[in-house]
Amino acid sequence: MANFDIEISEVGPRDGLQSITAIMSTKDKLAWLDALVAAGVPEIEVGSFVPKSILPQLADTHELVEHLCDVPSLSIAVLVPNLRGAQNALKTRPTKISIPLSASETHSLLNVKRDHAQMLKEIALIAKLIRSEPVCHRPKFEGGLATAFGCALEGNISEDKVVSLAAALMEAGCDEVGLSDTTGYANPTQVQRLIKKVWDAIGKENLTGIHLHNTRGQGLANAFAAIETGITTIDSSMGGLGGCPAAPGASGNIVTEDLVFMLEAMGLRTGINFDKLFEAREILAKALPNEYLYGFTPKAGLPKGFKAFF
């Protein structure tokens, strides 16, 4: 049985490191990943299978997956942008392969040069490829609906469109769907409403996770709203590492340290040990001395007498 009520998916090694210009050495990454594992983080998105020419920061993803493959109970997630990426991902043994599909077609064309129909076709090919793997090490395949709560290019995104794309992802062969607030546009009411609408279309078991950004400071309020609704996996990033290129000066993902504090304070187990989590933050801070690390809880410290689960 899992030792957590809510699964934290640490996306810093992928979403965080791809957003900064500094390239973290493989050695530093391995030390950071080991520290995250030691802290009890149940899922880590370690990188993307994207050409080195596009994201040199993530060129060692294969090596990182290999390094973590034997860690018991750890879910190793990787992102792929296309079939080629999935083929490369399958040369190693990730637990989960995610592909983003932007609900905003304008964003999709800009980001991956493909419209919805082309992306769904590619996703169906990837699903077929993944299903051809032996069951014993077949990764879970997630379709992540980017810009699901609004887009910096298109503005408002119709909820009906998000719902129909979620259904299309399942039809294309995804095992599950995730919702991403790529640009930090979401508010708590919208989070609750959209989750329920997607559940009505594809079933509660097929949408369990959400990916939130803190661009407008709404991240933890949205996370709480999602958890209240029944979401059980939350993406977050150590130190809020990430940042959104579309919103200069704004922070990126919700901060793992503050999210873990919120959950543990609410009486929800994360399986994560605070002391060790803060040690992992120190490793990250030393490896990236020029990056600003967000997070209120690491600066203020835990409340006097605070008891976490681990």
Place this chain on the structure above:
Amino acid sequence: MANFDIEISEVGPRDGLQSITAIMSTKDKLAWLDALVAAGVPEIEVGSFVPKSILPQLADTHELVEHLCDVPSLSIAVLVPNLRGAQNALKTRPTKISIPLSASETHSLLNVKRDHAQMLKEIALIAKLIRSEPVCHRPKFEGGLATAFGCALEGNISEDKVVSLAAALMEAGCDEVGLSDTTGYANPTQVQRLIKKVWDAIGKENLTGIHLHNTRGQGLANAFAAIETGITTIDSSMGGLGGCPAAPGASGNIVTEDLVFMLEAMGLRTGINFDKLFEAREILAKALPNEYLYGFTPKAGLPKGFKAFF
């Protein structure tokens, strides 16, 4: 009829300015207050009636109240620490007088050198004084339960104690009670639970407001939890100005700008115009060039195509 669903009480001029060493000139304060009024902020806590020797930053509170007295529909709140403060406050015409009662007796003794019994006796005297005022300009009298969610000195504070102190405040003659997370210890579940417990004891109509700090990044999540439960007045501070001396490096109150964005995005009217709110922030920033102003929304800007109510 009020033009808001949720009442924002801007506490920056009191809670914010008392926490910094710089003394804002009366002229700058008046310009800032006028800008807040122009933005539509429905309630402003303009200062405290505390000896100038203790809080020189707030020595002009009387003048500020006088300046705002004729603004239609504006609620002018002031804080008093004792009977002498209340006597001074009544020399002008505030709409609301608040007195803090710390649920942590240790904190109370340190902060105002009085235990609970002494404070409740003082509060009863103030209530009597306020009730002797002519009804036409009698201020509302609020007892604010400080450290209601935990104390940096005592740690955990029993919820039963908070509930019984809320009842004692009403018995002493307060018109209403507020809950304050003075040290940023609260979590959303606790916020919801404690509000309901206090309501059970003193009635829903006697607890309508909450005062939250963002020391551990939980501020807006707690605000959302409070609003979901049925709280209708939220204290916040422009730029998160405040800071908590007990938690170095941590920000203070929840940020007005981000709170207004959350509420308006959720479809709840605040009566506040964003452009004018950001203008007020500019005035504050210029008046306090050495203070760091928090807030994600002012930096990231509003979402593309975002429509607020005003």
